[in-house]
Amino acid sequence: MMKKIFALCLVAPCFATAQFKGPLPVIKSPVFKKDTLSIVKTGAVPDGNTLNTKSINAAIETLTKRGGGVVYVPNGLWLTGPIVLKSNINLHLAAGATLLFTKDFNQYPLVEANWEGLQQMRNQSPISATNATNIAITGKGIVDGNGDAWRMVKKDKLTESQWKRLVASGGVLNEDKKGWYPSEKALKGSKMSNPGAISPEKDAAFFNSIKDFLRPNLVLLTGCKQILLEGVTFQNSPAWTLHPLMSEHLTVRNVNVKNPWYAQNGDGIDVESCKNVLIENSVFDVGDDGLCMKSGRDAEGRKRGMATENVIIRGCTVYASHGGFVIGSEMSGGVKNVYVSNCTFIGSDVGLRFKTTRGRGGVVENIFIRDIYMKDLPGDAILFDMYYAAKDPVPLAGEKRELPVIETKPVSEATPVFKNFQISNIYCNGADRGVFVRGLPEMPVKDIVMENMVLQAKKGIEIQEGNGITFKNVHIISDETEPVVDIIQSSGLVFDKFNFKKGASLLFRVSGDRSKDIQIKNTDATSAGQKIQYELGASEKSVSLK
Template identity: 35%
Template sequence: MSALQGGVFNVRAYGALGDGQTLDTAAIQAAIDACYQQGGGTVTVSAGNFVTGSIALRDNITLNLEAGAVLLGSEDLNDYPILNGRWEGAEQPTYASLITGTQLQNIAVVGRGTIDGRGAQWWRRFTDKTLEYARPRLIAFTNCTNVLIEGITAINSPSWTINPVRCENVTIHRVSIINPADSPNTDGINPDSCRMVRVSNCYVSVGDDCITIKAGVETEDRDKRAPCENVTITNCTMAHGHGGVVIGSEMSGGVRNVVISNCVFIGTDRGLRFKSRRGRGGVVEDIRISNIVMTDVLCPLTMNLYYACGAWGDTQVSDKQAQPVTERTPQFRRIHLSHITAREVKYAAAFLYGLAEMPVEDITLSDISISLAAEAEAGYPEMADDMDLMQRAGFFVRNARGLSLHHVEVNGQSGAAFRLIDSSEVELNGCATRTPDPNHPIVQLDNVDHAFVHGCRANSDTRVFLHVDGARSRDIALRGNHLLCEQPIAIGADARAEAVWSDEVVPGRP
């Protein structure tokens, strides 16, 4: 076989056997290097099972896996050199990724073939704590420009599957990622401190978060921190994983200008998940999410600024009292979600928990329909210390400023459909439930100020529409609601009657 045919370099011409037994790393790398020496082109992996350790792309190289081609990750740790890499946002020695590259331009991994990381031994060694260094990714590029990953199937990744770091102009299209549901840290697609990222038409089913947008951690030098920005995620299906689309918790460089649309989540623990904690710093802002359908999720939407994974029991992270605001105080703001449907929800319709000193801010939810499952076990909608178990709960919001709910419907809940605590500048417009809990109000406001409730409805099966409590509750207005319930407004023992104004009824204590 000719090594070069029409600008295409076939790895078999460089000695690769593809017999599923022979280590073909050197042959594959030789084909890549030869292609690079000719100014770039396509390196083809034809049908066969090619065992390989870590291989490095070069500038202007397209690695094309033809239909029937399988790259099998070597099960010998010695086939993965130790490099100075990045693990969960922090620089440290790591095993080299199966396909890797640094400071490259115009690179691609494409085709109808499969990359099988054979991650079982890595997962076992990680669980047994017998690894000296962090596990390899399946595909990881650092400081690269013009990156394309298209058409391939990626399975059994040792850890994160696709992880571009500080890359620009990244396209990930028509990729299928399948890792066992119990495989540790096998996230699907994790762009980290990247710019101009487009993820489209992908299928992801993994053991951790499906797609996660990250931006480093606070331990990085300040001059190394960079935002992840200008990201679009569209037309993707997520089946199983800790989160469908996630932002954080590594976000010290900030995340901004993100659009997520036209996606389906099936059986993910959380659907849309935002997570960070004190000490991380960074700002998540200008996020637009629309046209999402979810089924069989624990909680469709979470925003958690008390994220405790890796910091369980740390009082700085878990303290619910306000602390001084510094550059290491994380912020979530200007996040807008619309046209979302979620069915068979287990724990809660939504869980939003800002910091006492830094509420989540300017959050809008429009045209949302959420139905809780008829039966569900209790659990924690997010990973945080000192949280209550939830079971078929409605919206839970604490420490929010500038929260707007427009045409949001919650059904099948146990307890209040909308519970807001320690929040301000709140609007509920056209919110409702067709299944009110007779023992709870539809809307419960505790220590909430400057709230406007209008265009809402409560049928005759509702006992109390709005219950207000808390000494700090004030300036709560009701107008233009359609309330057929027994008691439109109830005032708790700690709230003042004048905290609520209504054009329909004069509030009083029950």
Template identity: 40%
Template sequence: MKKIITWLGCLLLILNAKSQTNFQEIEAYRAKAPFEMPKVVVPVFKNADYNIADFGGKNDGITLNTEAINKAILICSNSGGGRVIIPKGTWLTGPITLQSNVNLHLEKGALIQFTKDHTQYPFIRQSSKSNTYVVASPIHGYDLKNVALTGQGIFDGAGESWRPVKKSKQTDAQWKALLASGGVLSKDQKIWWPSQEAMDGDDYLKTLKAKGEKPDDKNQVPARTFLRPYMFYLSNCENILVEDVTISNAPKFVFYPNRCNNLTISGAKIINDWWAQNGDGIDISQCKNVVIYNSFVSCGDDAICMKSSSNNGDAVNTFNLENVLIAKNRVEHGHGGFVIGSNTDGGMRNIYVTDCEFDGTDVGIRIKSNAGRGGDIQKIYIDNIKMKNIVEEAISFDTYYADVPAGKTRADDATTKRNNLIPEFHDFHISNVTVENAGFAFFMRGLETQKIYDIHLNNVHINAKNGGEISDAEKIFFTNSSIKITNALPVLNIKNASNIDFANFEFGSKNSQYLKLGDNVSAITIKTGNADAVKNVEYNGNATKSAITVLP
């Protein structure tokens, strides 16, 4: 017994030392931030343990442990807090409701398997102040203080029982296996749904609306599977820690904290199938003072994403998301490695992304929004990023983003037609970035009424199959950078843009250096000391040679 106690003590010392080292490194990154990054408060818990087995929990993978887990959490919280321990084994459960001052700790070898029985997921209010009802998330908490998910165990959200799947995202073998598992197909045979009820959910909700019925916790039940929940949802919470755990196979987004302060994610693994519809990894929404450190994300949509909505429907010089440090993370698969948007109307600033790797994502750095959901996005700093095998653009700024759910088309997204809540992207600083094997190097598309501006790229080197495009932009600065392409020219296609500076920039291609200029282009300055930098330029529309100035 003495040896066992000694061994456990040593293990705890090792784990505590690892955690302490992590927080020391986070502090070093915080000190390096190019803005005044506040110290993020990490929750501290009472030294008391509550084992769910003592509350009737059974790790047989068959018994439903919803009551046992939630009872342990509630008693722990009411007793002043501590750790609720999930021991090794498979624990089947319905939704888990977190409480203040509770650290839900999964031991190594512990699997929380959320049930595929959707009747176990009731409709609850979206937040304590909301009259909107949503399907209860597998893990959720409202208005909490001091809460954590820790340990080396796994949460599995049974996402395959909720999500539609597009045929275009599957191999032939995967598609055949999916059809053999059951479910139903859309009329065009291109979308698999887990049930008829799921496929009919959208039409059912439209019928409710046509009848003038307000959706509530009862009349939405037939659309429950269609209205699949976020996996881990927190609303209006503070002092949050997510450390070392694996959160996987979500019905929709994996982790979605909304209006939270003081959030630390360290050493976590956030995983969704790469074909998962709306399968975002980490979506930080309207939060302040956030650290995402040394974590792994692989998912079916945006990987590490910043979102910000306004509270009153109008963007009035607000910054509902600010002070975010994202350091030393790795992303494999996802629509974007680091992402901003699409809803940005609440404004955001002071985001520092550093020492991250993106491998195999659709886009590397993805900044997106559109009229109808745009706001002021500024003071964004991105450095020391390594990317490879990027399917589309290495770096993308797009103000014409359209949300296209399963079964919809771009034409269904009415927000692209609005003329209010205009996105304003400016004061971006991207430096020390290397990209190997991207589909396209660069994409920047602003609005005629609001150009993208004040974008600085320093020591950014991109090797891609194809070049890029800049339109409706001004004050774009490339310094000590290069774009090298292997396919057809041009390296960069520029139109409706002005004040584009290239200082010591290499236009590399298999043929020759090349720019293509379109309408309304002016004040292109090339500071290379090499006249060959503009040896081959194509002028279109009203573009003329006077648009370019070459300086030594």
């Protein structure tokens, strides 16, 4: 086992240190005593039927009293209820070991926790730790949350035979028969607005009446320091899978995170209000966002005031997901100083996804991304959206969505900010759209540099309410070529060495009376049927073509 503290400096070879202002962070990994205790010694039985909650927690408690060490889970199928990690404990799963969390909801007491950035009442997480230092989950085994027992499922996301099988298994359907819920309590909770919120008028009886709706995150680490997650497969989570919250010095290495692609809220990892984080060489194949940075929601998140900062992500692969690398939408405490490199996104709805909405507030800044490889994305390769509406990024077949009403509102602490992103060396083979930017009239997406990119997609680039955005050495290979680039009410845009598919009908469409200071340079536009079209108040004065 580990014999010393490893200090990992967050200096990736592909990033110039001049891009990062201030000292580079150092991540401290945990160190453990050699003392090892098998859960068999405290009575655990690996038959998949015996409930081992007391035995596993007893092993943790015994070693804690000795000053810590390794709680060893041998090969076998270990059925259990919630496990609570303590300081100086490494929960080590041998190859062939599966921690299988019970489907019996009664084993999960209701506790005050956090849900999507807000304080909420939830079922206790299968694995949790609070204010612990020096903790780890390591090994080659599997942590299975039995999430199928908890999650609601949309009919449109299953085949006909899968849907029939699910309905026949039990549970209840909602009124339109298009949503399956595991129980009446789960269905009851789904009909309420923010039912888990803690308030004086809600007593224990109320929360118990909707208990099954209050799904837990698989691994919840709150206020912890020096955390290591390494080698383990985390799968089938009731909700978010890995949720470090207000924690420091987190290392996630060589893990696999797996949820069904239709898993509601089945995020891979949500790093919320954490500092000094390294995520590397890990694989995510999940039902919602893959690698996600958060920092609380709305006024409650701003009051907490804890940004997610000093994060490096490298060498990761994301398959099914709503987004490969994601920031938001709960980012009210801010996100800053994040480095992402050498990652691959295959089949994720969106590649790089940055989402927020009015009311969040918070500043997202100093985000450095490079060497990203994408394939077969149903949505956008790169997306900035300040009108996030809590819906899947790609509509289901037949689903109708209304465009947001565009209006200017006063800037306040509730106005979100996206600024200072540097994105380079991005290669995408197959997407619905290359780049989509949608800011607010009162707060555009600003100060973004995108360079050295080849994006093959059905549609090219759309920018609405953007300011100070540079595209340098960008090649858009789009099927739809009228226009390749659609600019709406945006200013300070630079297209330098911009390349496009020859024979495009219309290269640029510029719309809106606030579109101005747009530069197109070092670009051969001769193969386009029409170079620039002006609409809705835009004019030739808006664009400089050199």
